[in-house]
Amino acid sequence: MLYLMAITAGVLFAAGIFMILRRSMVKVLVGILLLGYAANLLLFNAAPLMRGVPPLIDPIYGVPAEYADPVPQALILTAIVISFSVTAFAVVLIRRAYAVTGTGDLDNMHCTDIPCESEEILSDLEDEII
Amino acid sequence: MQRSIILPVATRFLMPLMLVFSIFLLLRGHNEVGGGFVGGLVAASALMLYAISTSPSALWRLLPLDPRFIAGIGLLISLFSGFIPLFYEKPFMTGIWIETPLPVLGKIGTPTLFDLGVYVLVIGVVVWILLEFAEDE
Amino acid sequence: MIIYPILLPLIFAIITVLFWENQQVKRALSIISTGLLMIVNINIFFLVYREGIQVVQVGDWPAPFGISLVVDLFSAIMLLTTSIIAFLLAIYSFSGIDLARRKFGYFPLFQFLLMGVNGALCTGDLFNLYVWFEVMLMSSFVLIALGGERTQIEGAIKYVILNLLASTLFLSAIGLTYNLAGTLNMADLALRLQVVQTSGQVTVIAVLFLVAFGIKSAIFPLFFWLPASYHTPPVTITALFSALLTKVGMYTLIRFFTLLFPFESEFTHTIILTSAGFTMLTGVLGAASQTDLRRLLSFHIISQIGYIFMGLGLFTEYAIAASIYFLVHIILAKTALFLSAGMVESIQGSFDLKKLGGLYKHRIGLSMLFLLPALSVAGLPPFSGFFAKLGLIIAGLESKQYFIIGLALFVSLMTLFSMTKVWNEAYWKPPKDSQYADQQKPVSAWRWVPSITIVLFSVLLGLLANPIFEVCQMAAAQLMDPTQYIRAVLGMVR
Numbered sequence: 001m002l003y004l005m006a007i008t009a010g011v012l013f014a015a016g017i018f019m020i021l022r023r024s025m026v027k028v029l030v031g032i033l034l035l036g037y038a039a040n041l042l043l044f045n046a047a048p049l050m051r052g053v054p055p056l057i058d059p060i061y062g063v064p065a066e067y068a069d070p071v072p073q074a075l076i077l078t079a080i081v082i083s084f085s086v087t088a089f090a091v092v093l094i095r096r097a098y099a100v101t102g103t104g105d106l107d108n109m110h111c112t113d114i115p116c117e118s119e120e121i122l123s124d125l126e127d128e129i130i
Numbered sequence: 131m132q133r134s135i136i137l138p139v140a141t142r143f144l145m146p147l148m149l150v151f152s153i154f155l156l157l158r159g160h161n162e163v164g165g166g167f168v169g170g171l172v173a174a175s176a177l178m179l180y181a182i183s184t185s186p187s188a189l190w191r192l193l194p195l196d197p198r199f200i201a202g203i204g205l206l207i208s209l210f211s212g213f214i215p216l217f218y219e220k221p222f223m224t225g226i227w228i229e230t231p232l233p234v235l236g237k238i239g240t241p242t243l244f245d246l247g248v249y250v251l252v253i254g255v256v257v258w259i260l261l262e263f264a265e266d267e
Numbered sequence: 268m269i270i271y272p273i274l275l276p277l278i279f280a281i282i283t284v285l286f287w288e289n290q291q292v293k294r295a296l297s298i299i300s301t302g303l304l305m306i307v308n309i310n311i312f313f314l315v316y317r318e319g320i321q322v323v324q325v326g327d328w329p330a331p332f333g334i335s336l337v338v339d340l341f342s343a344i345m346l347l348t349t350s351i352i353a354f355l356l357a358i359y360s361f362s363g364i365d366l367a368r369r370k371f372g373y374f375p376l377f378q379f380l381l382m383g384v385n386g387a388l389c390t391g392d393l394f395n396l397y398v399w400f401e402v403m404l405m406s407s408f409v410l411i412a413l414g415g416e417r418t419q420i421e422g423a424i425k426y427v428i429l430n431l432l433a434s435t436l437f438l439s440a441i442g443l444t445y446n447l448a449g450t451l452n453m454a455d456l457a458l459r460l461q462v463v464q465t466s467g468q469v470t471v472i473a474v475l476f477l478v479a480f481g482i483k484s485a486i487f488p489l490f491f492w493l494p495a496s497y498h499t500p501p502v503t504i505t506a507l508f509s510a511l512l513t514k515v516g517m518y519t520l521i522r523f524f525t526l527l528f529p530f531e532s533e534f535t536h537t538i539i540l541t542s543a544g545f546t547m548l549t550g551v552l553g554a555a556s557q558t559d560l561r562r563l564l565s566f567h568i569i570s571q572i573g574y575i576f577m578g579l580g581l582f583t584e585y586a587i588a589a590s591i592y593f594l595v596h597i598i599l600a601k602t603a604l605f606l607s608a609g610m611v612e613s614i615q616g617s618f619d620l621k622k623l624g625g626l627y628k629h630r631i632g633l634s635m636l637f638l639l640p641a642l643s644v645a646g647l648p649p650f651s652g653f654f655a656k657l658g659l660i661i662a663g664l665e666s667k668q669y670f671i672i673g674l675a676l677f678v679s680l681m682t683l684f685s686m687t688k689v690w691n692e693a694y695w696k697p698p699k700d701s702q703y704a705d706q707q708k709p710v711s712a713w714r715w716v717p718s719i720t721i722v723l724f725s726v727l728l729g730l731l732a733n734p735i736f737e738v739c740q741m742a743a744a745q746l747m748d749p750t751q752y753i754r755a756v757l758g759m760v761r
Contacts, residue, residue: 016435020428020432025424028428032428032431032432032435035431035432035435036435038435038439039435039438039439039442040438042438042439042442042443043438043439043441043442043445045442045446046442046443046445046446047445047446071445071451072442072445075394075441075445078394078398079397079438081167082398082401085405086401086405086431086434088259089405089408089409089427090427090431093408093412093420093423093424093427094424096412096415096420097420097421097423097424100415100417100420101417101420101421106424109421109424109425110421111417111418111421112418112421112422112425112495112496112498112499113495198284198287199285201284202281202282202284202285205277205281206281209274209277209278209281215327220327221323221324221325221326221327222270222274222323222325222326223325223326224326224327225326225327
């Protein structure tokens with residue numbers, strides 16, 4: 001089981017890195033997502049894996065004979081919430097980038113290196129304030 | 131395109147159920163499965179169901195406050211629960227419990243208050259994000 | 268006491284969110300918040316200076332199980348510097364940030380960023396550190412994209428993707444650490460890693476952390492996101508990032524390699540020294556080839572990071588002390604440079620050196636605000652940069668690392684060269700006819716006051732080098748003796 005999890009995490013890492021190296025912004029986003037899953041799975045494997053054993057202590061029967069380590073699960077929960085918010089931000093950023101640059105290809109995004117005429121869309125943003 | 135009648139009618143029954151269920155999750159949260167975060171998500175999805183079946187502007191009218199304020203108030207509640215132990219000369223965020231369990235609510239303490247803050251915060255933030263997406267359409 | 272640097276920005280961030288529409292209240296709140304923060308941090312500094320390392324066990328959970336907040340002298344110095352910068356930048360942003368950005372949540376984000384930075388400086392728990400880094404990164408993501416100009420969005424994409432990659436590596440390293448040691452409390456971890464130090468997994472973890480924080484602090488092979496993104500937002504935000512973000516990455520690296528991996532010196536410290544040399548060199552060469560003031564200063568950030576990193580690579584008490592002094596020096600001097608660049612832009616409307624000119628003739632005061640920190644960064648006496656570099660070079664001589672010393676001196680010379688270039692182009696070059704009208708343009712007092720104050724602080728740091736360096740040496744002594752830290756966190760039990 002442990003080997004299966006380890007290999008899955010490795011495959012996810014490889015797939016994430018591969019996607020992150022693509023030119024399309026959406027594929028890069030998918031790559032970031034996969035990398036996040038891979039890291040979470042790695043975190044999940046940090047404690048010994050046990051089947052059918054809860055990390056919670058039952059109030060009636062007291063401390064069970066064996067229980068799973070709750071720390072990695074708490075860590076993953078936090079990490080998932082963080083990656084949720086980061087992904088939400090990344091999606092909005094990519095939408096905005098597509099609207100502003102008119103391209104989804106990262107190779108065309110060279111304005112940070114070669115100055116191109118800046119389009120002021122600040123006024124545009126002002127309208128969107130709720 | 132004509133709106134389906136099924137979803138609005140179903141929502142009328144589902145939404146109160148989901149809201150009650152979310153409060154159940156919130157109160158059950160400390161030692162069992164549940165908690166403020168999950169409860170908040172369930173409540174927020176109930177509100178989103180309402181927004182989908184009617185319209186986002188209907189949800190705006192339904193909300194008593196701007197979602198930004200809801201999120202801010204939630205954070206303030208959580209933060210306040212952390213300050214209570216300072217009056218008992220304990221470190222920040224120490225859990226302080228009322229010894230005798232109350233009827234219906236169960237055992238109450240500062241972690242419950244913290245969870246309540248998380249509940250309100252999650253509702254505010256999720257509704258804020260999704261309404262923002264809906265406005266773009 | 269030491270919980271307040273985290274709580275104050277949080278409370279004020281919430282209140283500023285509640286006053287979203289009222290610009291005046293938001294401005295006042297951000298001044299009050301950062302001012303209070305400065306007072307609190309001065310108190311914390313003197314508390315730690317007199318009574319040693321301060322620890323709070325959050326939620327009253329005992330040390331290896333709960334989250335500990337730890338402030339030692341190094342953290343206290345960083346907290347103090349951070350809050351001074353935050354206070355001055357809060358004032359500067361009244362004029363340096365346009366109304367649209369202020370309406371769109373600049374002030375709450377500023378507070379959340381401060382909360383993340385202070386949290387990362389205070390925490391004594393590995394996973395908690397990850398959470399604070401994410402708080403800091405999320406606010407910086409929004410701050411860098413705020414405004415939505417084309418260059419900004421493109422810079423933001425590069426910044427976001429590479430920093431998310433770093434976070435993933437950080438998280439993976441935490442997973443491996445927990446697997447190896449079964450704890451994430453840094454003091455407890457320091458004890459347990461000593462026991463398993465022969466294991467190859469420790470080296471893997473150390474290198475993973477090095478790469479993750481290397482990306483965040485922009486060291487040599489990992490710095491590409493910085494020159495692609497830092498020059499895109501308004502100059503106040505760039506100043507904020509350059510003063511806080513990369514420096515917190517550097518703080519974490521110093522903390523990790525003194526507390527958790529001090530016995531890895533053979534392998535990792537060779538990597539660190541090599542990378543430090545290349546960081547200095549590539550940064551300054553990049554700066555020398557730039558003609559845009561903001562991009563030039565951004566490349567200097569990288570180059571100066573190399574010096575701090577060099578102190579860590581030398582790994583003697585004196586070298587670490589010099590690194591800490593250098594950190595304080597560069598935070599002050601670099602912010603002063605960015606703020607003066609912002610004032611130049613507000614007069615002449617450009618950051619391009621070719622379009623600037625003649626500032627010295629009409630604006631002697633403004634020119635001094637650039638000249639003094641520039642000379643300080645280049646390392647001329649009697650400014651703070653001289654003493655910082657002197658400390659590093661003495662430390663290098665003691666460890667007989669002559670090659671890196673030679674490189675450091677050469678880079679120093681190149682820094683002076685690129686600063687001279689800016690001086691010639693923007694200040695000494697005779698103004699074009701079209702520029703005469705601009706010269707009379709008044710600069711807002713909201714810009715003058717913080718710029719002058721920060722230059723004063725920077726100069727004072729040089730004039731008071733001896734007592735300040737002694738404090739840095741005390742901090743370095745604490746860092747090089749992890750038992751003090753461990754005893755403070757875990758209590759006298761072990």
